[in-house]
Amino acid sequence: MLPTERISYSPITERPRLKLPDGKRIALWVIVNVEEWEAKLPMPRTVLTPPAGGSPSPDIPNWAWHEYGNRVGFWRLLKLFDEFRIPGVLAINGSALAAYPAIVEAAKARRWEFMGHGFTQRNMQKVENEREDIRKTADVIEAATGRRPRGWLGPGLTETWETPDLLKQEGYEYVADWVLDDQPVWLKTTTSPIVNIPYTQECNDVAMMLIQHHKASEYYDRAIDQFEQIYADAADSARVMALVVHPYIMGAPHRTRYFRRVFEVIRQKSDVAFMTGEQILDWYLSTGPKAT
Secondary structure, three states: OOHHHHOOOOOHHHOOOOOOHHHOOEEEEEEEEEOOOOOOOOOOOOOOOOOOOOOOOOOHHHHHHHHHHHHHHHHHHHHHHHHOOOOEEEEEOOOHHHHOHHHHHHHHHOOOEEEEOOOOOOOHHHOOOHHHHHHHHHHHHHHHHOOOOOEEOOHHHOOOOOHHHHHHHOOOOEEOOOOOOOOOEEEOOOOOOEEEOOOOOOOEHHHHHHHOOOOOHHHHHHHHHHHHHHHHHOOOOOEEEEEEEOOOOOOOOOOHHHHHHHHHHHOOOOOEEEOOHHHHHHHHHHHOOOOO
16 A cells, blocks of 8 residues: 555644543653674674774674663663653564573563564564564564563664555554654554554654764653644644654763653643653554544
């Protein structure tokens, strides 16, 4: 299906009002992307280019840059989640569960939600068997946590023409790849519809730091500006806001302070609901419009 066949245009001002429980205005979810980069393959993102060009193998500087996030950066960020009582969502490669068991155990101990993020960190259009990749990711998450994941985020938000269909067929209930709204929406599939929960390309450290090359403080500035506008918009109907971090980016020593400041501000608002993706899903299924 074409994207326009999966979802029809709907102006947010013309929808029935959405209400969060207890008079909350915004549902805010915070996603931590934990990824395993295959050391034998070219690094999908780089911080340092090789002096002679090309794609060296092994690429120690860029592999190690990422690995720092899982060895150190994640734990630096985890302290903030604990301090501000933030329910975390772990978007994790299936292969990363075996590679980083301490991260898995830390997330389990805090009852974080585990969200499928591809079995490996690669473009879903380059995966040999997409259904197998989606299923295998769910299998290893279930084996590690006792629960199959309900949500999916494609690596780099990548999808094939069939991804929503396969996700629904394999038991996933929501996807976050379609960054086109501030409220959950229904996507049509070849079977029954699947919910898309608002994610973000704007308040995402990959976009800000690696692509746009902003200073670390941009994360705070943009997150608060975005929050204040969405908070104002939510006077008429509830909205969803996402914040996205990767341990090797916002977990770097010079950036974490700005991530912390975001929650120092937002936690002062009593009408913001910090939720997981599946909590947002359950709220929308119970109070939002039914799939057509």
